[in-house]
Amino acid sequence: MEHPIEFPTYEEHIKDLFTQADKGCMRFALDLSTYDGVMEKANQILSRVKAGTMPPPDENRRWSAEQVETFENWVKNGFQRVRAYLVRPSNKQVVRKDLLNLTGEEIALLQKAFQGLRDRDSDISDKFSFFNLAGIHWYPGPRRYIHCRHHDNEYNPWHRAYLIVFENALRSIEGCETVTLPYWDILGDELPNWVFEEPFFPYSYPHDLLDFTGDEVAIDAGTPIQRFSAAIIKQNIFARLSPVPSSISTALAAPTWERFNGWSGSTSLHNAIIEAHDNGHGACGPTISRPSTAAFDPHFWFFHCNWDRLWWKWQTEHRATSIALFKSKLEEADGWLDNKPSNILKPFNVRSLDMIDSASWNVGYEAPSRGERTDDRTFVMASGRALGAEAFKISSLETVSVRVKNINRLKIIGSFAIDLNVNGETIRSTRIFQPDEASECDTCQKKGIFSKDFLVQRDELPPGAEIRVRIRRFLIDGREEEIPLSEAGNPNINVRFLLDQE
Missing domain, CATH: 1.10.1280.10 (Di-copper center containing domain from catechol oxidase)
Known part of the structure; x- marks a missing residue:
């Protein structure tokens, strides 16, 4: 094994640093045969191997500087017994x-x-x-x-x-x-x-x-x-x-x-x-x-x-x-x-x-090859309501928020899309990335009910327009199917002006 090891573990790298002779020689002072024994006395061991007073008595059994560095890395990294999922990378950027x-x-x-x-x-x-x-x-x-x-x-x-x-x-x-x-x-x-x-x-x-x-x-x-x-x-x-x-x-x-x-x-x-x-x-x-x-x-x-x-x-x-x-x-x-x-x-x-x-x-x-690109369609979502004591203004008469409110995603199996249809044409759509088992997922349950705001130009909502919401879920084989809104908590639709506080 080549030393030093940057992120050593006890099972893979540390326990083999101690020979049977080491374990026998030190058995009355240090337990070098178990993880717990080595971990408990790790700082003492590190001090002695650095000083060259351990292992005794033959200098040929002493650790190399690289082996000492491996052991010191093990101490610094928290005495990992087996490979941890997450370790800090080296000092190199x-x-x-x-x-x-x-x-x-x-x-x-x-x-x-x-x-x-x-x-x-x-x-x-x-x-x-x-x-x-x-x-x-x-x-x-x-x-x-x-x-x-x-x-x-x-x-x-x-x-x-x-x-x-x-x-x-x-x-x-x-x-x-x-x-x-x-x-x-x-x-x-x-x-x-x-x-x-x-x-x-x-x-x-x-x-x-x-x-x-x-x-x-x-x-x-x-x-x-x-x-x-x-x-x-x-x-x-x-x-x-x-x-x-x-x-x-x-x-x-x-x-x-x-x-x-x-x-x-x-x-x-x-x-x-x-x-x-x-x-x-x-x-x-x-x-x-x-x-x-x-x-x-x-x-x-x-x-x-x-x-x-x-x-x-x-x-x-x-x-x-x-x-x-x-x-x-x-x-x-x-x-x-x-x-x-x-x-x-x-x-x-x-x-x-x-x-x-x-x-x-x-x-x-590193910056992307194309340079940083921005999109012209950048919206800062303003509030759709205001407290009576607050002064506010309508941010735009040309853009309104169509809110699909109170969607219960825990009732929907797998990832799905929400489509906003006006007079039979889909004018906005978005996807939700979620598991088939959303109702059993701890994180999903925290936000099981949610709403989606679609920003729409007023001319996309002509007088008398029929506004409809459609929900499509995606199957494991790549196909999709529309589901009744009753299976998603019967969400409702609100059309709101956008408000800015003064």
Whole structure:
């Protein structure tokens, strides 16, 4: 074994530093044969091996400086017994690049790293195989292993941690120690051909995916993932009804965290970055459009790297990069940022407050190849009501908010779309990214009832217009079906002027 090891564990690296002779010689003073014994006396051991007084008595048995450094790293990193999901990267800055800017060598290294993770899939017990890392997002079940966060404050911090875990796993492949996840600029040019080649596509599940209960097979081993072509993905992102470009621009212009994130805190409106995220998932294909299977599409990792980039971009531009600065951008309570056990982001054993500062994890981003693009359709959502004691003005007579109110998503199985139809034509549409088991999902239950504001030009609502809402849910095979509104809590429709406080 070559030392030093940057992130050693007891089982893989530390216990073998002690020979049987060491354990026997020190048995009356130190227990070197067990994890607990070594951990309890770790600082004493470190002091003695640094001084060269241990192991006695033969100098040839002394540790090298590199072995001492490995042991010191183990102490500094918290006495890891087995490989932890999340460890801090080295002091070297990681710069994630636009995947369109990767060199041929960088693409080859990324291919090698992804293939290395896929090669581990044969061992179902290896938690750092591609299959098991992807399974953190939802499937393969059962419920006690499901930790993914969406539509709440923890959505961005949880996925930031998830990306670091996956990136570290890529670097654990021999020869790939310097590999870095690239991001897919969703508003950029068409995806390059290599994203649709091995080992990024195709991919078939090497093992059965169990359902939420853990008792039934939801998807059989050998089933291939499904992804749209590059042309269709781009078409979906920039389609007339797509809210992705405008939602991103609205989010980046938002002055506060809640308005950037959308659907966080006490807010039950679907907008801003979470709306762009949900619709982006749906634009890429059937597999990635479902939380249960999304991370099994290798493109998921490039896709989500971009959402983390956009969050960090917003943080940087709005001076919210440290925990203190970030809290200054909150409109609501900051309890989710407390240092308490209930705020742990499972299974990563960190809290949201630990993930606010991307730079503390030595992760940064290169600008996209196209430069930063904004969308002309940027809206700052004003209030539709005001207190009687407040002065207010109508922000525009040309734009109104059509609110679809009190949608009960817990009654809807899987991801779905809300369409706003006027005189039989769909004029607005948005997607909600959620599991089949929304009614059993702890995070979903927090915001089971929500509303959606569609901003509409007055001339799109002629006098006597028939306004109708349609809800379509997406099936596991990629098909869709319309469901009665009674199955979604019978939401109602309000048309409102937008108000600005004076």
